[in-house]
């Protein structure tokens with residue numbers, strides 16, 4: 026092989042991991058877990074004053090596509106804030122909101138949110154759509170979809186044994202469906218080892234609506250695709 030070709034290949038190989046980018050810069054080292062678990066909720070409350078315009082006085086708000094934060098897993102919140110800052114999870118709004126936050130600020134904010142009482146009734150999601158309940162609790166072996174609850178905990182209530190695992194309860198239909206749609210399209214790609222992208226890739230629109238309804242404890246409605254705002258698809 027000619028030297029130029031070898032160099033070009035080497036350059037490609039070196040560029041490849043950068044081009045695709047790491048899904049997240051957060052690794053659950055002992056130090057990171059200790060930092061987050063030692064977060065100061067009182068300091069977080071003060072920092073939250075800059076966020077409350079969108080996220081409400083205690084982390085929850087009625088706006089359909091703004092996620093609820095009250096009671097959410099602290100490691101998950103910390104990771105999302107880091108991912109927005111490093112642009113591993115892209116959101117112009119949140120990227121700007123976190124730009125000046127330090128690691129400790131993020132740990133303090135996470136401690137504040139996780140200590141807040143969720144605004145929505147906890148648990149007991151409706152068991153209306155049997156297909157969604159089946160995927161949530163058993164999965165679908167024919168499509169290699171594991172049960173959602175195997176990772177997210179019984180009825181999506183969270184899983185402390187799994188670092189950074191979000192609770193799916195206390196979330197709104199629209200936010201849940203948007204997150205599943207963006208994992209499916211790959212637009213949201215901050216899930217380590219593609220965990221959620223692989224799960225979401227074979228879900229149909231109807232299943233996404235059913236799962237979002239199941240975990241939000243509401244009735245399924247047509248989902249709005251984030252890439253085509255305003256357009257809806259029937260279940």
Ligand code: HEC
Nearest residue numbers: 075076079090091092102105106115116118119122123134
């Ligand atoms: C201008 C409105 C706005 C402000 C200000 C704002 N946020 Fe957000 N936040 C959003 C929106 C919209 C999203 C959803 C973005 C997406 O889809 O990734 C979000 C997402 C998040 C998430 C991810 C939640 C999840 O379930 O994945 C966290 C955590 C968060 N915000 C915390 C904060 C903190 C902390 C601040 C203040 C430093 C803040 N936000 C300021 C609008 C805002």
Ligand code: HEC
Nearest residue numbers: 171172173176190191201204205215216217220221224236
């Ligand atoms: C292999 C474990 C695993 C399985 C199975 C799994 N998830 Fe997840 N899920 C995760 C992890 C880890 C995250 C957090 C990704 C990150 O760090 O941003 C996540 C994130 C999510 C989010 C985003 C939460 C938020 O607040 O933004 C939703 C929604 C979700 N999962 C729904 C589901 C549904 C529905 C299923 C079943 C079809 C499922 N998950 C199956 C591990 C899993």
